[in-house]
Amino acid sequence: MKIASWNVNSIRVRLERALAFLERHEPDVLCLQELKVTDDIFPAQDFESAGYNVTRHGQKTYNGVAVLTRKAPSEVQIGLNDGVDDPQARFLSVDVEGVRVICVYVPNGQAVGSDKWQYKLAWYSRLKRHLETRCSPDQPLVLCGDFNVAIDERDLYDPAGWEDTVLYHPEIRETLAGVTRWGLKDTFRLHHQDGGRYSWWDYRAGAFHKGLGLRIDFIFATEPLAGRCTDASIDREERKGKQPSDHAPVLATFDF
DNA sequence: ATGGTTGCTTAGCAA
Numbered sequence: 063m064k065i066a067s068w069n070v071n072s073i074r075v076r077l078e079r080a081l082a083f084l085e086r087h088e089p090d091v092l093c094l095q096e097l098k099v100t101d102d103i104f105p106a107q108d109f110e111s112a113g114y115n116v117t118r119h120g121q122k123t124y125n126g127v128a129v130l131t132r133k134a135p136s137e138v139q140i141g142l143n144d145g146v147d148d149p150q151a152r153f154l155s156v157d158v159e160g161v162r163v164i165c166v167y168v169p170n171g172q173a174v175g176s177d178k179w180q181y182k183l184a185w186y187s188r189l190k191r192h193l194e195t196r197c198s199p200d201q202p203l204v205l206c207g208d209f210n211v212a213i214d215e216r217d218l219y220d221p222a223g224w225e226d227t228v229l230y231h232p233e234i235r236e237t238l239a240g241v242t243r244w245g246l247k248d249t250f251r252l253h254h255q256d257g258g259r260y261s262w263w264d265y266r267a268g269a270f271h272k273g274l275g276l277r278i279d280f281i282f283a284t285e286p287l288a289g290r291c292t293d294a295s296i297d298r299e300e301r302k303g304k305q306p307s308d309h310a311p312v313l314a315t316f317d318f
Numbered sequence: 319a320t321g322g323t324t325g326c327t328t329a330g331c332a333a
Binding site for chain 2: 071072074075096098122123124170172178210264265266267268269305307308
């Protein structure tokens with residue numbers, strides 16, 4: 063089973079790229095983030111014609127997540143449904159081919175100490191609670207998406223320079239570590255130990271061209287799946303050419 | 319260089 067995850071930064075602008083990506087990689091699952099469309103505008107027909115089932119959770123202008131699956135999904139959960147009144151579309155969970163696939167677009171946080179930063183911390187806390195109360199580290203499960211955190215110094219070009227920002231502040235790194243300690247492995251690190259392998263580059267100042275990026279998009283897997291992960295990669299080719307997203311897709315393959 | 323770019327929506331925000 064091949065699983066991919068991609069923050070497309072507007073599905074309308076990236077539709078042709080997304081369809082070409084499906085043709086090139088033929089993933090069994092593709093998790094998408096930052097759709098920036100309501101569900102009625104989401105181009106479901108195009109993906110269905112390409113052979114995928116569409117589960118989406120969108121909203122106007124901001125956020126939005128979707129999971130495309132070759133096989134029909136079950137146990138669809140749209141939103142965290144934890145009693146918190148939250149209009150932001152950032153969470154989707156489906157079961158497909160015996161695997162629980164959770165697609166997330168974690169809040170960016172804007173600035174350390176801001177209201178959005180508090181929301182980011184609280185959102186991570188809600189995600190952790192979801193795993194603890196509704197999932198098991200012993201079940202086959204992947205948690206994919208844009209986590210808006212770099213894990214360690216290998217995941218960004220200037221760790222000292224990023225230390226006090228929302229993407230690398232010690233508190234948010236510990237917060238993500240608290241989630242993964244539940245029982246999740248970073249599939250990319252199972253196969254690559256080197257630094258300088260990034261999934262996001264700022265649109266500004268030619269960051270991609272200069273190699274100035276961060277790795278903030280991950281496919282985490284529970285032990286039953288991590289033990290069967292045969293490959294993981296970042297498709298940085300997708301950051302090149304006309305009208306790229308600022309994120310590259312990440313992929314993981316499992317032997318079953 | 320307190321800069322720079324992109325997308326949504328239409329001047330300002332979010333990333």
